[in-house]
Amino acid sequence: MKQLSVFFVGLASLVLASCGQGDVLFADDAVINLSPVDDNPSAGYMTLHGGRQDTELVSVVSDDVLRLEMHETVTTDGVATMKxxxxxAVPAGGKVKFEPGGKHLMIWGIGQGSRNLGLLRMTLIYANDDRIQIEAVIKKQGSAE
Ligand SMILES: [Cu+2]
Structure with missing residues (x-):
């Protein structure tokens, strides 16, 4: 019995160590600001965390939207446009933020089910073929947060 518990302690510290080094490919802080107008796209933001090797996020998909695109806002001569x-690119151990005024997700036609739930499940697809499922919190306009 004693041996068994030592084994589990060893395993736990191993998991903690790998998290602490920032070498796990994941994403967090995903939020969507729901557009007040149904036909207009909603904007999504999140933070990407790089894994052990450089990779690229090549697509974001969701079963419950009409269309989802990755955009970047670029300001030229004081005029902001989106491309x-x-x-x-998601560098090894690095952080890439999708945030207002920069990279963002544009999302058309979020389903009523996800709206009611307040969460949208999305899958991030990377160039190395990793797929990561995340849930973005849907914020309605005028809500407390
Ligand atoms: Cu956009």
Whole structure:
């Protein structure tokens, strides 16, 4: 019995160590600001965390939307325009933020089920073929947060 518990302790510290080094490919802080007008796209933001090797985020998909694109806002001569992104580089151990005024997701036609739930499940697809499922919190306009 004693041996068994030592084994589990060893396993736990191993998992903690690998998280602490920032070498796990994942994403968090995913939020969507729901557009007040149904036909207009909603904007999504998140933070990508790089894994052990450099990779690229090549697509974001969801079963419960009409269309989802990665965009970047670029300001030229004081005029902000958006351009679609084919991919986003995610350096090893690095952090890439999707945030207002920069990279963002544009999402058309979020289903009523996800709206009611307040969560949208999305899958991030990377160039190395990793797929990561995340849930973005849907924020309605005028809500407390
Ligand atoms: Cu956009």
């Amino acid at each position: 679609p992104l084919k991919s986003v």
